[in-house]
Structure formats: structure tokens, C-alpha cells
Amino acid sequence: MKSLEEKPIKPASFFDALIPISVLICLLGAAVYLFGDNSSSGPNQIALLFATFAAALIGLKNGYNWKKLEDAMIEGITLSLGAILILLMVGALIGTWLLSGTVPTLIYYGLQVINPSWFYAASCLICGIVAMSIGSSWTTAATIGVALLGVATGLGLEQTVTAGAVISGAYFGDKLSPLSETTNLAPAVVGADLFEHIQHMLWTTVPSFVIALIIFIFMGFNATASSEAGRIDEITAILQQNFNIGLEMLVPLIVLLVLAIRKMPAFPAISIGAVLGAVWAVLFQSDLIASQIDISQGQLVGYFKLIWTTFFDGFSISTQDDNMDALLSGGGMSGMLTTTWLIMTALMFGAIMEKTGLLDVFVKSILKIAKSTGSLITATIATCIGTNVIAADQYIAIVVPGRMFKEEYANRGLKPVNLSRTLEDGGTITSPLIPWNTCGAYMQSVLLINPFDYALYAFFNLINPVLAIIYAYLGIKILRIKPKQTA
Numbered sequence: 001m002k003s004l005e006e007k008p009i010k011p012a013s014f015f016d017a018l019i020p021i022s023v024l025i026c027l028l029g030a031a032v033y034l035f036g037d038n039s040s041s042g043p044n045q046i047a048l049l050f051a052t053f054a055a056a057l058i059g060l061k062n063g064y065n066w067k068k069l070e071d072a073m074i075e076g077i078t079l080s081l082g083a084i085l086i087l088l089m090v091g092a093l094i095g096t097w098l099l100s101g102t103v104p105t106l107i108y109y110g111l112q113v114i115n116p117s118w119f120y121a122a123s124c125l126i127c128g129i130v131a132m133s134i135g136s137s138w139t140t141a142a143t144i145g146v147a148l149l150g151v152a153t154g155l156g157l158e159q160t161v162t163a164g165a166v167i168s169g170a171y172f173g174d175k176l177s178p179l180s181e182t183t184n185l186a187p188a189v190v191g192a193d194l195f196e197h198i199q200h201m202l203w204t205t206v207p208s209f210v211i212a213l214i215i216f217i218f219m220g221f222n223a224t225a226s227s228e229a230g231r232i233d234e235i236t237a238i239l240q241q242n243f244n245i246g247l248e249m250l251v252p253l254i255v256l257l258v259l260a261i262r263k264m265p266a267f268p269a270i271s272i273g274a275v276l277g278a279v280w281a282v283l284f285q286s287d288l289i290a291s292q293i294d295i296s297q298g299q300l301v302g303y304f305k306l307i308w309t310t311f312f313d314g315f316s317i318s319t320q321d322d323n324m325d326a327l328l329s330g331g332g333m334s335g336m337l338t339t340t341w342l343i344m345t346a347l348m349f350g351a352i353m354e355k356t357g358l359l360d361v362f363v364k365s366i367l368k369i370a371k372s373t374g375s376l377i378t379a380t381i382a383t384c385i386g387t388n389v390i391a392a393d394q395y396i397a398i399v400v401p402g403r404m405f406k407e408e409y410a411n412r413g414l415k416p417v418n419l420s421r422t423l424e425d426g427g428t429i430t431s432p433l434i435p436w437n438t439c440g441a442y443m444q445s446v447l448l449i450n451p452f453d454y455a456l457y458a459f460f461n462l463i464n465p466v467l468a469i470i471y472a473y474l475g476i477k478i479l480r481i482k483p484k485q486t487a
Contacts, residue, residue: 021390040444072352080438087445094330096252102250104328121217145446154327164454168209186421197420251280255276316329335445362386376472398427429465
């Protein structure tokens, strides 16, 4: 009698692939309708879990045994462990940087120097420069992005537009940085040279960023800062009353940026930043800490307990101003647990979809209608976006379409850099726009804004794929393999 492992595998049909996707779309829609902004706090995770069950049932029907499906889910979760570790430590970093005065200092000086009319464009540009320097959109958003949202609150500007500017800048810089993981991953998957890949991306990336900046400038000049000078003075006074404000408070940020530029891995670099924030709090925020601790067990124990609590549960403060309390409180590893759950369930679903061949079904269907170069590149971008939605991970949205389309690009005489650029145009920059994607979930955790809310204002992320498709149909900067290279 044949074992379950020897049972023949039946190829998945297009109808098979539609079932779990339909389940996911219906349940996610119901989650948003029933729970609104709280849908990412549990309802979306349940939707992804049931969609995973639906995909697993299709796999079992087609001959896969449960052990193989379970192994695929475990492997999918394993791929996310690095991101989860970073996510948890970012929670600790935000908490200690609030306590140390690093974030309040950034907000204070931001209110002093940034003109509201230029704020959105400046936020986008600043995040772009920082992300390009350190190669990380995540670190940029968790540090500079958080501070800029605080400045926006002080100026009375739109949080969602600011978040869109932060995302636009962070992903522009990340995309063009040779230090970025995705910038290295895309050419590696297709066999292209890294710097040729970056040079080729400039043609779609820089014009998209310039257009986004122009839109942010226009929005800035047409925005009305609801906070008058008196309110800004009130906010800066609250900051000075509760924190020691000074340039020395920016040392943890500077150290983190230097470590990132020197290519230290993200987790230890962020860990050092979080610990340094705690040290800076003890050194420079003694009055604040004294007001927060219970001295019944002794001052030293009180200090230690507060720092420990800040790492796992974040920082909170009472300034007699509810808006400022919300602005200056947050962080902690515990605040990232819901996002961790979201990432795990999303990657379980993506792993099952890939293992059972359900993703392949969509790609093969797309290739049948992609006759021209323009339609092929459009199909690649659509596949990357679809993979971001279905597999819920930026890296999978680069690797899987890259493997699937590599041979087709070669057969059509297209250089590998065309594919590597397209993978980034469609995969890298659309990931933060999807709430259950690892990037979208992360950004919601640090910026505290739902990706569906800021997506309309992430102009760079929206424009870049469209511009790439226009280039493809017009034949602009589409590099072909020379005849002598085909041998």
C-alpha cells in the first residue's frame, strides 16, 4: 500500500487558486467593515488563518499530505523571524528614545526650523536621504518618521499625508541604496550586476520621486496648519517642562545611523540604539525618571524597573494635555505582538499558496496573454503586487516572480536588469501599502496609521509602478541582450 508521501500530486487548477483568494478577500473585507481601524488588531489575522485553512484543503485535495503543508508553513514563519526580532527591538527603541528625550528633542527642533508650507516635501526628502545612507526604510520610519509625525502634530498638519511622505522618502532611499537588502536581492535573483541594477533603476525611480516631491510641495502650500503660533509655543513649553532638550539627546540617533552606514546588521544596531537610549535617559532625564518611579523599593531599583518596563511595555507620560500625552507615549515590545501575529499568519498563507502551486497558476495564466514587452513588464509588476497581497512578504514578492519570469525575459532577449528593476518597481515599493504584508504591518506599528489610510498619499510608491509600465510600452530604457551575448 502506498504511503501518503507517495500519493501523486495533481496540478492545481485556476479554480483551485481562486478559492483561497476569494476567501481571503471576503473575510478581509468583512473585517474592515465590522472592525474598521481595529481590523489589524486580530480580525485580519483570523481572516488570514481561515484563508490558510482553505488553501491547505485545496492542497490536501490535490494530493499533498499534511506534513508537507505544515513544513511549508513552518518554513514560511521561519523566514519572518529576522523581521520579527527587528520589530520587537524597534518597539523597545521607540520606548527608550521617548524616555531619553531623543524623540522629543527631534520634535522640538523640528517645530523650530521646518516651515509648514514645506513640511511634507521636506519630510519626504529627509527620509529619502537617511534611508539611502543607511539602506533601511524600516529604521528610517521608526526613527526619523516617528519624529516627523510628532512635528506634524505640533504644526497641526495631516498625519496621513505626513506618513505618506515618510513612506515615499524611506522607500525611495531604500530602493537606491547599495546597502539595502532588497536592492541586493533583486539582481542576485536574476543574475544581474548590483550597480548596473541601481543605475538602471534611476530611470524609473528618480522621475517618480521628483513628481512625488512636486505633489508634496503643492499640497504643502495649499495646506492650512491648524496650529497657531501660540499652540506651537505651548507644545515646545510642554516639551521643555518635561524633558531636558538639547543636541546631546540626539547622540543615540547619530550612533544608530553610523552603525547602519558601517553595515552592522539591523538587529544588533537597533539593540545598541535602544540600550543607548536607556543609558541616555538615566544620564540626562533624572527629573523625569524621578517623577515616574516608585521609590518605596529604593531609587536604584526604581530606575531599573522603569527602564525594564520601558523595554517591554513602552513609555507613558502625563503632561495635563491629552494630545501631548498621546504624542509622547508609546513603544515597547508588547505593542508589537499584534503585528507579529499578523506577520506569522500572513506568511503561513503565502507559504501554503506557493507550496501547493496556487501562485504558479496565476503566473502561467498571465504569461499566456503577455505577448509584448510592455505587457510582460506589466504582468511582472502585477505579479509582484499580487504576491505582496497573497504571500504578504516583500522578499517573497521579489524572489518568486524573479524565478518565474527569469527564463521568459531571457527568451525574449531582455537583459536581466530589466527584470531586476521591474521586481523592485512592483515588489519593493508596494509592500508598505498592504496592511497584512510584513512591511505594511511594521509601518502601522511604528507610525500608528493604517496603510489603507496613508496609501493614497504615498505618491512615490503609487507613481513608480505606473511610470515603469509607461516606460515599458514606450520602449524607454528597455535594454536588450546583444547578439554576441546570446551564445
